[in-house]
Amino acid sequence: MSSAIIKPNGIGAAAPRKEDYRFITGNGHYTDDINRPGQAYASFVRSPHAHATIDAIDFTDALAAPGVLAVLTGKDVAADGLGGLICGWLVHSKDGSPMKTGAHPILALSHVRYVGDHVAVVIAETAAQAKDAAELVNVSYGELPSVTAVAEARNPAAPQVHPEAPRNTCFEWELGDKAATEAAFKTAARIISLDIANNRLIPNAMEPRAAIGEYDKGTGIYTLHTTSQNPHVARLVLSAFVGVAPENKLRVIAPDVGGGFGSKIFIYSEETVCVWASKKAGRPVKWVADRSESFVSDAHGRDHQTHAELALDANGKMLALRVKTIANLGAYLQLFSASVPTYLYATLLSGQYDLPAIYCEVDGVLTHTAPVDAYRGAGRPEATYVVERLVETAAREIGMDPAEFRRRNFIRKFPHQTPVIMAYDVGDYEASLNEACRLIDYANFPVRKREAEARGMRRGIGFSAYIEACGIAPSAAVGSLGAGVGLWESAEVRVNPTGSVEVLTGAHSHGQGHETTFAQLVSDRLGIPIENVEIVHGDTDKVQFGMGTYGSRSGAVGMSAIQLALDKIITKARKIAAHVLEAGEGDIVFEDGRFTVAGTDRGMAFAELALQAYMGHKFPTSEIEPGLKETSFYDPTNFTFPAGCHIAEVEIDPGTGTVRVVKFVAVDDFGNIINPMIVEGQVHGGVAQGIGQALLENAVYDPQTGQLLSGSFMDYCMPRADDLPSFDVGVTVTPAPSNPLGVKGCGEAGAIGSPPAIINAITDALGIRDIAMPVTPERAWRAANGL
Amino acid sequence: MYQFEYHRPKSLDEVTALLARCENPKILAGGMTLLATMKQRLAAPSDLIDLQDIAGMTGISVDAKNVAIGAMTPHHDVATSRDVAGAIPALAFLAGRIGDPLVRHRGTIGGSIANNDPSADYPSACLALGATIVTNVREIAADDYFRGMFETALKENEIITRIIFPIPQRAAYQKFPNPASRYAMVGVFVVKGANGVRVAVTGAGPGVFRMTAMEAALAKNFTSAALEGIAAPAEEMLQDMHASSEYRAALIGVMAKRAVAAMLA
Incomplete structure (x- = not known):
């Protein structure tokens, strides 16, 4: 796929984003911009307690309040026979038993x-009336003790979240070869161990979740406008599992969506209720989360406690890795909750290293906190954090340069089968390490450190050589690991008679720039201007089916489906061109948007060919159907494995503990790149989130009351521009062999690679072994002053 | 937000009449705290009386001795005033570090000191500079005005109209912001003037307070080194998820030294 010449707005061009004009001028259409005739508003009564019985609900006053149309509770949900929310991934414990959890009702019973x-x-006439009335719903709670931290959740005396999961244990899962790992540890010359916490995060997409449910009495069709990363999956779950409407009677539209980061993959209670209540209230029902609701009710991310050990031989060669993780799942399993700390985590524990043996145990634990599920990187940041913290610590403890220690252990032959399922297909880890060292001027770091010391600052440098599995993924592979769905993607390419093109994709864009990159592919392949290409997504009535966007999969899987559909278009067009140009099909050349007869000046533009296809005058329609529209369902042959090297330099003010990231280099191998500007933007955003995790963000529950203490931006610290340095971004390229475009995916790498680089730099600056994320000024101050 | 009536009177007399008439009124002087509290449904005033149209309550005047700032003057105006920058540059510096640009264009000095948030910036400037708080009924010395967390000497329905800051020889403000809210986790305002040296601390305790031990040491020897070993009592400092009382106490020392160093630079 590496075309030598980059066409204007073709593959490899930094084409300006087609979607930005409408976003920047305020002409986007987000769910809250949409209003339906007769629309009413929903407000939810939420539990003020972390754990309680519901003894009675008296909504007499609420129902009598101005504008109120209906008050609905879990009893109404049960009476209508609706199912609960589901987890779409089944994980088994080491003893073979399936994971254990209780039901997840749409409204608590x-x-x-x-x-x-x-x-x-x-449900009320206005949003304000709905909120006012929600305060009048009088719920009698029987307050119960709660548990929010994984460290206490499995204590036999701890309060139980679900009776179905004794000791709050959902699963006790394992991966890898325990015996081989134990044996390798016995021969080790050196064992390095660390206890590592991966802090809990709250996603905070710029646009909060929102939904409008609508019921058409005439047709019996429901329509849901919602902030979804995967509207078809939402429709499937709402019909097949929740049973709110049959699949053919439910249309789900995800219009412009302002960021998701995973949090909008899942099927939540509020959106479900809007669909269901629209029929009960006889009115379209809208709900828009306020920021405070988002904090408590969006699925959170991360929250692991891990003990990890690395075995080395006398020459600094890695022998084995042993990991024990306890993962906080929250109070209920969300759509992918079970897969994130298991198959999306432990399968990446080999990192970029030739590790002969790995054994990982993960205990999934339920607590009285918001559900925890996929958040930008989903399992892979947690794995990278364990591996890269351990590797940096090992290098320091055996007195070897951390770059050299990594070089000594890199995987160099591909394909490479790791001990934890993944078969890496291609990569060049030393290339990205070397380029990152060059960009940050690693050789002169000691000079910069001395200069900083002269100013009273402590300067440190830290590496992170990450790998991730993206483009999820082959349907048979994920199926064998417990996924309830296939993870292919679909594309339909519709050529109009005038030669413009619509592409219907099952991927969904909520910040990734698909309208641009997907159109670049079409423009490049068909030789038509990018303005003549429209990308259609996010509507189950338009796009037949699709698996949506998450796991950096839309390039590798979604664009590959488009590529295959374009192949079919070109094949058919060539046949038509042969008839129209009165030549043999083998003599037709398609180049730069023109079909020509080889060696002659006879030819026609793509648009002329499109018109001919729809007229059907000049080719035998008994052999070639008129029209020009093709579909492809593409299932990849493997995951893709983006990898790279991040290096951070920090300066710490020992007086205050302020940590400043003064240099940050990210060199990534994303395979072939469609739009370098968009890729760089994705890296910037991901690194900002990773630095946020390392230095600023922390979801804190009060251990006694279970209240979310970091429930607003006054206390939950999102990274801001002045918290971040100017990033220095580079690329190396090994094209992915598993898809026709050779792309790997870039959406999550920044958030995956950066946290360990930051923490490695801080521990280097302060000469300490470990420090907990987020490294708040006080934590750094204590460490700097030995307190 | 609950329903409320909104008023925009043109004179203080009208304000007084409205305050007497309304059931549970609140004065709106920018609203950067009040509106957020109302949106969270934690406050439910029956009436909001917005002071922004009242003549004479906005603006800055500087003479040889004083900087006088109308209570409804937004932080942005103070931050960018050449007169303030010339007379008390530390005050302009402080105003430029409150909140974000939106807050600095809506929030007012009067609103800030009437609310007396323990981590607000302005109270430290008022106390350290020995400001006079002028209200519709009297003048109050800053030393008598701040009464602890969210408490002031203001009587019910008393309205701040102006704040008068005496121009010192030198002053400096050093702020260590809470990384999330950007309020002062610790802010130290140091002044050297006709009344000697004054050191006021915000953010660290349950209200703005003076570090008299630091003032005494600096009066004798105005150097950062003079502050060595002078600590704030950690047990009296605030503690929350962002910072322990011990850390806040330590930051007072660091910020005070940096303020003194800035004044000597």
Whole structure:
């Protein structure tokens, strides 16, 4: 796929984003911009307690309040026979038993299990009336003790989240060869171990979740406008599992969506209720989360406690890795909750290294907190953090340069089968390490450190050589690991008679720039201007089916489907061109948007060919159907494995503990690149989130009351521009062999690679072994002053 | 937000009449705290009385001795005033570090000191500079005005109209912001003037306070080194998820030294 010449707005061009004009001028169409005739508003009554029984709900006053149309509770949900929310991935414990958890009702029935749990909904004429009336719903709670931290959740005396999961244990899962790992540890010359916490994060997409449910009495069709990363999956879950409407009677539209980061993959209570309540209230029902609701009710991310050990031989060669992780799943399993700390985590523990043996145990634990699920990187940041913290620590403890230690252990032959399922297909880890060292001027770091010391600052440098599995993924592979769905993607390419093109994709764009990159592919392949290409996504009535966007999969899987559909278009067009140009099909050359007869000046533009295809005058329609529209369902042959090297330099003010990231280099191998500007933007955003995790962000629950203490931006610290340095971004390229475009995916790499680089730099600056994320000024101050 | 009536009177007399008439009124002087509290449904005033149209309550005047700032003057105006920058540059510096540009264009000095948030910036300037708080009924010395967390000497329905800052020889403000809220986790305002040296601390305690031990040491020897070993009592400092009382106490020392160093630079 590496074309020598980059066409204007073709593959490899830094084409300006087609979507930006409408976003920047305020002409986007987000769910809250959409209003339906007769629309009413929902407000949810949420649990103020982390754990309680619901003894009674008295909504007499609420129902009598101005503008109120309905008050609905879990009893109404049960009476209508709706199912609960599901986890779409089944994980088994080491003893073979399936994971254990309780039901996840749409509105709580007998118990509430976290602060923010949904108890009832008020539907009213206005949003303000719905909120006012929701305060009048009088719920009698029987308060119960709660547990929020994984460290205490499995204590036999700890309060139980679900009776179905004794000791709050959902699963005790393992991966790898325990015996081989134990044997390798016995022969080790050196064992390096660390206890590592991966802090809990709250996603905070710029656009909060929102939904409008609508029921058409005439046709019996429901329409849901919602902030979804995967509207078809939403429709499937809402019909097949929740049973709110049959699949053919439910249309889900995800219009412009302002960021997701994973949090909008999942099917939540609020969106479900809007669909269901629209029929009950006889009115379209809108709900828009306010920021405080988002904090308590969006699925959170990360929250692991890990003990990890690395075995080395006398020459600094890695022998084995042993990892024990306890993962906080929250009070209920969300759509992918079970897969994130298992198959999306432990399968990446080999990192970029030739590690002969790995054994990982993960205990999934339920607590009285918001559900925890996929958040930018989903399992892979946690794995990278374990591996790269351990590798840097090992290098320091055996007195070897951390770059050299990595070089000594890199995988160099491909394909490479790791001990934890993944078969890496291609990569050149030393190339990205060397380029990152060059960009940051590694050789002169000691000079910069001395200069900083002269100013009273402590300067440190830290590496992170990450790998991730993206483009999820082959359907048979994920199926064998417990996924409830296939993870292919679909594309339909419709050529109009005038030669313009619509591409219907099952991927969904909520910040990734698909409208531009997907159109670049079409423009490049068909030789038509990018303005003549429209990317259509996010509507189940338009796009037949699709798996949506997450796991950096839309390039590798979604664009590959488009590529295959374009192949079919070109094949058919060539046949038509042969008839129209009165030549043999083998003599037709398609180049730069023109079909020509080889060696002659006879030819026609793509648009002329399109018109001919729809007229059907000049080719035998008994052999070639008129029209020009092709579909492809593409299932990849493997995951893709983006990898790279991040290096951070920090300066710490020992007086205050302020940590400043003064240099940050990210060199990534994303395979072939469609739009370098968009890729760089994705890296910037991901690194900002990773630095946020390392230095600023922390979801804190009060251990006694289970209240979310970091429930607003006053206390939950999102990274801002002045928290970040100017990033220095580079690329190396090994094209992915598993898809026709050779692309790997870039959406999550920044968030995956950066946290260990930052923490490695801080521990280097302060000469300490470990420090907990986020490294707040006080934590750094204590470490700097030995307190 | 609950329903409320909104008023925009043109004179203080009208304000007084509205305050007497309304059931549970609140004065709106920018609203950077009040509106957020109302949106969270934690405050439910029956009436909001917005002071922004009242003549004479906005603006800055500087003479040889004083900087006088109308209570409804937004932080941005103070931050960018050449007169303030010439007379008390530390005050302009402080105003430029409150919140973000939106807050600095809506939030006012009067609103800030009437609310007396323990981590607000302005109270430290008022106390250290020995400001006079002028209200519709009297003048109050800053030393008598701040009464602890969210408490002031203001009587019910008393309205701040102006704040008068005496121009010192030198002053400096050093702020260590809370990384999330950007309020002062610790802010130290040091002044050297006709009344000697004054050191006021915000953010660290349950209200702005003076570090008299530091003032005494600096009066004798105005150098950063003079502050060595002078600590704030950690047990009296605030503690929250962002910072322990011990850390806040330590930051007072660091910020005070940096303020003194800035004044000597």
